[in-house]
Every structure is written in structure tokens, then in C-alpha cells.
Amino acid sequence: MTIKLGVIADDFTGATDIAGFMVQNGWRVVQLLGVPDENTFIPHDADAIVISLKIRSCPPAESIFQSLVSCRWLQQKAACQQLFFKYCSTFDSTPEGNIGPVIDALMDELKVDMSLICPALPVNGRTVIHGHLFVNGQLLNESGMQYHPVNPMKDANLLRLIDQQSKGKSGLINLDCVRQGKQAISRHLELLRHDGIRYAVVDAMMTEDLLPIAQASSNMLLVTGGSGLGGAIAQYHSDQALATPAMGETPPAKGRRTVILSGSCSVMTNKQVAEYKKIAPAMELDVGECVSNAEYAAQLADWVIQQSEKRLPPILYSTQPPETLSLVQEQYGTTLSRHAIERVFAEVTGKLRQQGINTFIVAGGETSAQVVQSLAINQFSIGAPIVPGVPWVHDLHTDCWLALKSGNFGEVNFFQHALEVFHE
Numbered sequence: 473m474t475i476k477l478g479v480i481a482d483d484f485t486g487a488t489d490i491a492g493f494m495v496q497n498g499w500r501v502v503q504l505l506g507v508p509d510e511n512t513f514i515p516h517d518a519d520a521i522v523i524s525l526k527i528r529s530c531p532p533a534e535s536i537f538q539s540l541v542s543c544r545w546l547q548q549k550a551a552c553q554q555l556f557f558k559y560c561s562t563f564d565s566t567p568e569g570n571i572g573p574v575i576d577a578l579m580d581e582l583k584v585d586m587s588l589i590c591p592a593l594p595v596n597g598r599t600v601i602h603g604h605l606f607v608n609g610q611l612l613n614e615s616g617m618q619y620h621p622v623n624p625m626k627d628a629n630l631l632r633l634i635d636q637q638s639k640g641k642s643g644l645i646n647l648d649c650v651r652q653g654k655q656a657i658s659r660h661l662e663l664l665r666h667d668g669i670r671y672a673v674v675d676a677m678m679t680e681d682l683l684p685i686a687q688a689s690s691n692m693l694l695v696t697g698g699s700g701l702g703g704a705i706a707q708y709h710s711d712q713a714l715a716t717p718a719m720g721e722t723p724p725a726k727g728r729r730t731v732i733l734s735g736s737c738s739v740m741t742n743k744q745v746a747e748y749k750k751i752a753p754a755m756e757l758d759v760g761e762c763v764s765n766a767e768y769a770a771q772l773a774d775w776v777i778q779q780s781e782k783r784l785p786p787i788l789y790s791t792q793p794p795e796t797l798s799l800v801q802e803q804y805g806t807t808l809s810r811h812a813i814e815r816v817f818a819e820v821t822g823k824l825r826q827q828g829i830n831t832f833i834v835a836g837g838e839t840s841a842q843v844v845q846s847l848a849i850n851q852f853s854i855g856a857p858i859v860p861g862v863p864w865v866h867d868l869h870t871d872c873w874l875a876l877k878s879g880n881f882g883e884v885n886f887f888q889h890a891l892e893v894f895h896e
Contacts, residue, residue: 474553476709477520478546479702480539480578481558482570483837484844485862485878486699487524488852490558492863493703494520495720495854498710503852503865505844507538508545513851519706521550526841527574528564529622535570536577543581554693555582556705560837560878561591561598561698562612563605563633564623572637575671575696582693586665589634589642590685590697592676595860596881598698599677603644604628607880616739616880619794621801622810622838630673640670647675650684657688676700683707699861720855722864723831723873725894730831731776731824732887733817734789735839737797738879744835745791748887752784759790759800762812769819776820777827784891788820791835814842821846825872833875833890840876847872858890859883 477494481487484505491501499519504512508523515521523542527535539557546552557578565571579587592600597608605628607615612628627633631642643664649656657674664672674685674697682704689695690708732752734745748754755775761768772788779786790813792800800809821832821843832847834840847870855864858875859882865874875890883889 473517473519475516475518475521475550476553477556477702477705478550478552478554479520479522479556479558480542480546481522481524482528482535482574483526483560484524484840485837485876486558486560487522488854488863488865488876489861489878489881490699490702491520491522491852491854492857492861493699494706495863496857497703497706499706501854503854505850505852507541508549512545514550519709521546521552524844526838527570528560528837530570532569532573535574539574540577540581543578547582554690554695556702557694557696558699558702559591559696561593561596561700562607562617562625562880563591563630564620564625565633565637566623567636569637572634576638576640578694579670584693586661586670586672586692588685588689588692588695588697588701589630589671589673590676590682590695590701591630592674592682593698593700593861594677594679594681595700598700600630600673600675601647601677602675603631603673605630621737621797621806634671634673638671641668642671642673643667643669645672645674647677647681650675650681654684654687657684661688720857720863721866722856722893723866728831728894729780729829730785730833730891731829732785732787732833733821733839733843734787734791734835735813735817736836736877736879737792737794740880740882740884741791741835742793743884744882744886745787745789747884748787751888753779753782753786755786755788757788757790757813757816759804759809759813762816763804763808769816770823772816772820773823773827776824776829787887788817810838814838818842818846825870830871831873833877833887835877836879843874844876856893858893859886864893
């Protein structure tokens with residue numbers, strides 16, 4: 473069968489996010505982990521291939537390189553009909569990138585003169601109105617994202633944000649135009665193209681707004697945005713209603729040995745960790761130990777195993793509120809502390825897998841990447857959604873099940889809820 477869409481995702485949680493929405497809308501999706509090469513298996517029985525990269529916060533040149541290699545593989549090897557650059561629905565980036573530089577590199581590679589900018593994910597409260605990005609009704613820069621430890625977002629205006637980090641000019645397709653449907657959007661795209669606009673920022677306030685955007689962009693070789701648009705593209709091609717999603721598999725309860733690892737410092741993950749700590753064993757990572765103690769990961773892994781007979785799985789977390797995080801970064805340095813924590817999570821994961829842990833519930837994009845890489849997983853099948861944007865994923869080779877949660881996704885009881893959807 474023809475592979476309709478090739479997705480380049482800038483982090484691992486974002487990749488499972490878009491893959492999950494496409495599966496719910498009737499598509500067969502394969503998720504690959506890391507940059508593909510000549511030995512990567514091409515899954516020709518899929519509607520879409522999602523490539524998970526870890527390029528959101530690396531130097532722009534490295535982000536561009538990995539994206540271009542992935543783009544060439546998807547276009548030349550897998551023969552995908554359309555390409556999609558997937559970034560976070562909160563547009564996590566800096567004034568230098570990496571969203572703008574990657575979009576520019578992909579546009580130049582594919583020789584296209586315009587692409588969409590559509591991060592909206594209304595089902596999770598991410599909406600775009602008059603070109604401004606809102607999170608649960610609050611402007612992006614007032615939503616808690618202004619405290620993001622790596623990419624603090626200080627502006628909600630998507631046109632300004634993309635203009636700052638790219639080489640072209642942006643224009644707006646407003647909500648009134650979107651709600652006039654496919655033809656109106658297509659006409660406005662042509663007007664913007666005639667005016668030399670390179671990036672078309674698209675308003676979307678409701679999930680239903682995304683379908684005409686998907687229809688109007690169906691002949692564009694490259695589109696960019698969040699997982700909401702990915703789900704709408706699948707809906708358009710499979711003629712399914714977003715209101716009646718398909719369901720995938722869930723982990724079997726028998727034989728599950730589970731741990732929760734949380735590295736996100738988002739507002740919601742702080743609430744989720746605080747809630748789960750009330751009912752289950754919990755251990756906060758000591759950043760000083762992460763930096764200086766070579767045996768720390770082994771000690772943490774031993775603690776997890778000791779809790780394995782408890783009613784609920786234990787949680788290891790580095791999740792902290794903004795004021796505590798600032799003190800840690802001031803004491804140890806932002807880069808040193810972040811890398812030390814990531815290294816410890818990776819080492820703990822490897823040790824736990826050796827001792828039979830086979831289910832990992834992970835919060836945070838960087839932490840998710842470390843866990844997946846430590847498990848040496850190359851490909852996921854996409855299972856049932858736990859909450860919108862967070863599906864279960866399964867690695868057939870290791871028989872590991874994972875839930876990779878973006879920071880602000882899910883309700884306060886997310887961890888408890890994830891444990892309740894195992895099937896007997």
C-alpha cells in the first residue's frame with residue numbers, strides 16, 4: 473500500500489502523540505525511534521511512518537541534519553506522499569529555533585515555497601486565535617510555559633515567533649476563513665503565496681476546525697504543526713469522524729512489572745506527581761547525587777525493586793516547581809544538572825529492565841527519549857489511548873509497554889488512570 477504521510481517528530485512524546493491520534497482515526501501507523509538509515513526496515517503496510525527524533529533542544533545544526541536525513545529517507549526510500557514536521561502544541565522553542573530552522577531546511581530540501589504552521593490541539597486546550605497560541609484559555613506566555621526549564625515561552629504570537637527564528641515572512645489564515653471551509657482556505661493560501669508569504673499560521677479553536685485545514689493542505693508536500701492536524705489528516709483520508717475514535721491494544725495485567733519515571737517540570741506534571749505521592753512509594757532524585765555519585769543509579773534501581781510488592785508501582789521523579797528548579801540550576805548549572813538527571817534516568821532504566829521491569833510510564837520528552845534509548849527500542853506499535861495524546865506503545869522485540877507523556881498532558885490523576893487501563 474502507499475504510505476500517505478511521513479512524520480518527522482522533534483521529540484519522542486510528540487511522536488507517540490501524533491501516532492496515537494492517527495491510529496484513533498483509522499490509520500495503520502509505525503513509529504521508528506531515531507534517525508533511519510539504509511538498514512531501516514520500510515513498513516509498506518502502514519498508512520503513516522512516524523520518526524521520533526530528539527532535536528527540540530539540541531544545537532540547530534544538529535537538528536537540521538537529523539531532520540534532513542529523515543526527510544530523505546521518508547521521501548526517497550519510503551516514498552511517502554506527504555511530509556509532516558511535528559512539534560509541540562505549545563511551540564516549544566527559542567528565538568533561534570529549532571522550529572524555524574528545521575522548517576526552512578525542509579522547505580529548501582523539498583523545493584516548496586510555503587508551509588502551514590498549525591500547532592492547535594483543541595482537545596488538550598491548545599487553540600490558536602488571531603495567530604495567538606492559548607493553553608486552556610490562557611495566553612501561552614501566561615500559562616506556565618514561561619517557566620519551562622529549557623525553552624521558556626515569553627510570547628504567544630505565532631507570527632512573531634516564527635518570523636524571529638526563520639528566514640521568511642508569515643501570514644495569517646484567521647478563524648473566519650477556516651470556518652468557511654476548504655475552498656476559502658485554499659484561496660487564502662494562494663493570496664498569501666502571491667504576497668511572498670512563506671509560513672501560513674492557521675487559527676483553530678475547535679477540533680472540527682482542523683478537518684477543513686487538512687483538506688485544504690492535502691496537495692501540499694510539506695505541512696507542519698501539532699498532533700491535532702495529524703489526526704485530522706488521517707480522518708480526511710479514512711473518512712472517519714473524530715468523535716468515534718478507534719481503540720488499540722492495552723497492556724495485559726498479568727506479568728506487568730511497572731515503574732513510573734517523571735522528569736517533566738511542567739505545571740500539570742507537578743500536580744500529577746504530588747497526587748500520586750499520596751498513595752504510592754515515591755523517591756525524588758537528588759541532583760547532587762546525580763552529578764557526583766557513580767553508584768546512584770544502582771541505588772535507585774534497588775529501591776524500585778524493593779517496592780515491587782507494594783500495591784501500586786513506585787515513582788522516581790526529578791519533577792520540581794519553578795522556584796526549586798531555579799535554585800538547582802543556579803547551584804549546578806542548567807546544562808550540567810539536566811544532563812546528569814537524564815543520564816541517571818537512562819542508567820536506572822537499563823538496570824530495571826535487567827531485573828524484569830517491563831512497563832514504563834514516563835513523563836517528559838527528554839526523559840522519554842532517555843528511557844527508550846536505554847531500552848534499545850527501534851520501533852513501536854501504537855496501542856490504546858490513555859488520555860488524548862498519550863497512547864500505550866508496545867515493542868514486540870522486548871515485550872515492553874510504555875506510556876510516554878508530554879509534560880502538560882493528562883489530568884491530575886494521570887498516573888493512577890494509566891494503571892487502571894491494563895486488561896485482564
